[in-house]
Amino acid sequence: MELNEAREKFIEAWGAFGSAWGINRSMAQVHALLLISHEPLCTEDVMEQLNISRGNANMNLRALIDWSLIRRVLKAGERKEFFEAEKDVWKIATHITRERKKRELEPLVRLLQELEDVPGTSAEAKGFRRMTHDLHDLTTRLDTLLEHSTRRDVQWFVKAATTLLK
Amino acid sequence: MELNEAREKFIEAWGAFGSAWGINRSMAQVHALLLISHEPLCTEDVMEQLNISRGNANMNLRALIDWSLIRRVLKAGERKEFFEAEKDVWKIATHITRERKKRELEPLVRLLQELEDVPGTSAEAKGFRRMTHDLHDLTTRLDTLLEHSTRRDVQWFVKAATTLLK
């Protein structure tokens, strides 16, 4: 496969993958483009290479900065902003999971905690409490796990588990 | 909080959570409803309680069976089908991750594997290979991990990690 064809396929696949996991396709594609770009790119570059509008490019570049997946870069003698991606896949994984944990997992954990305290002695109330308690337990564990994950932990973690489970 | 209010909140939250992770809101809500229902429910029950159409209910009940998150139940003397949810949260987590792994992770792993073989000695080609190789490595580890996870493994796994990282 040609390098250029490969680059396109990667951008497409990363976009589809993100999209399946509730991450806006353009955002994932902009991220993919920067991931495989050797040099930092400016907004125009992103617009051209992905065929998207200025507004779209701007919006998703900002979102990616927000997620700590890319950073602004200044080029000497250039007025406009350039962007480059974090290339360490462990950091990428950590930043994505942290962001989503904050946005979606934490609110769920908080609600489940409340729901565990629903009063009542009926079989229904008991069953409800058991369910929400178990879910709360699971989500809290996940939450803690992600909270304390650092690159080395994750590496150890996955390696240990992979070996053990092989 | 009243049990009924709590039930509604849970259904809503589970729907929103699923939706943020690329799982159809209705599917997540039907799942939530069955999770907290003491008795198996029929299609009509689901339609009524969630205010959704027959087609929608049917489609999502089928999808949930497909994901092994609920099962059909026959009630003695009843002609129609009833449905009940798997209530073991570890099994729920396993089934969801397995299903998504199959649908989205595996195709990505396959592509990344191909992309690692892109030819060329330019800095660009090298950088591209490094990136896709690292990603392939990460996704493969994840894939293996999920592949071999069973309830007990997951319990051990999360417990060990939680303790270690606390």
Place this chain on the structure above:
DNA sequence: TCAATATTTCAATAAGTATTGAAATATATG
């Protein structure tokens, strides 16, 4: 077999999300 009832399908439509592009705003440079 035939009605009654249950389930599935699917074209039409609605709802939700993403994208555009031009105007407004901000910022750098002579």
Place this chain on the structure above:
DNA sequence: CATATATTTCAATACTTATTGAAATATTGA
């Protein structure tokens, strides 16, 4: 400060995905 250039905003629009509901199909049991 004026001008050129870069960035952001946002209402309009396009696109995607979910949902409806009625018709078609399947299933049960008298």
